[in-house]
Amino acid sequence: MRVPLTKYGWPQVAIFPTIALGAMIVYLVLGVLYLSTWAIISIEAVLAVVLIWVLSFFRDPYRLCPLDKNLLLSPADGGVTDIEIVKENDFIGEHVIRIGIFLSIFDVHINRAPCNVKVERICYKKGQYKNAMSPESGRVNESNDLYITRTDSPEDRLIVRQISGAIARRIVCATKEGQELTGGEKFGMIKFGSRTELYVPARANIKCLVQIGDKVKAGLTPLVRYE
Numbered sequence: 001m002r003v004p005l006t007k008y009g010w011p012q013v014a015i016f017p018t019i020a021l022g023a024m025i026v027y028l029v030l031g032v033l034y035l036s037t038w039a040i041i042s043i044e045a046v047l048a049v050v051l052i053w054v055l056s057f058f059r060d061p062y063r064l065c066p067l068d069k070n071l072l073l074s075p076a077d078g079g080v081t082d083i084e085i086v087k088e089n090d091f092i093g094e095h096v097i098r099i100g101i102f103l104s105i106f107d108v109h110i111n112r113a114p115c116n117v118k119v120e121r122i123c124y125k126k127g128q129y130k131n132a133m134s135p136e137s138g139r140v141n142e143s144n145d146l147y148i149t150r151t152d153s154p155e156d157r158l159i160v161r162q163i164s165g166a167i168a169r170r171i172v173c174a175t176k177e178g179q180e181l182t183g184g185e186k187f188g189m190i191k192f193g194s195r196t197e198l199y200v201p202a203r204a205n206i207k208c209l210v211q212i213g214d215k216v217k218a219g220l221t222p223l224v225r226y227e
Helices: 012-034 037-057
Strands: 071-073 078-088 094-103 110-112 117-125 143-150 157-164 170-173 186-191 194-201 206-208 222-226
Touching (some): 078 194, 143 170, 157 170, 157 186
Antiparallel strands (some): 143 157, 206 222
């Protein structure tokens, strides 16, 4: 049977629940001697919520991703916070549509490839830990850029940027340069609140399908369509 927890969560997925369970047992034993029944129930309830949240944060739900080669799928779960056209000179070399997605601590945090791609380059950058809801965080925060090229026509260059937030301190990128990923394939995650951005060439034949405020799911929600 498939365990619905991501391998990217180790060791936290083992350590944090163990600590929470241990604390629950300790408080239960000591509480019987020194605390009232309501105090014991309240503390145990809080610890139980923490335990459930930790396990749910690293959840890895099964997803059947669309196979339409004209779609670019969301690389992350969360809410679309900003959509703008900017100039990208490092890899794409033209004006691009930048779609920013904020991942709250309650979202699934696994990142997925937007389409069939080849990883050309991976660039990690140290930085600050500003609130990931702000577009500024994409420029100044710790981040990891995947420079990728579509393996289907048109063979456009794209960028997926993993960005740490005010809480997040750990970017996981489990792919490597030269590797090919299929649309919706998992390649990493960002732990404990974060932001993910997708950069797509801004051309007449490329249509953005989402609006600010939309909720999206990695590997399921189309962000862009080639027309």
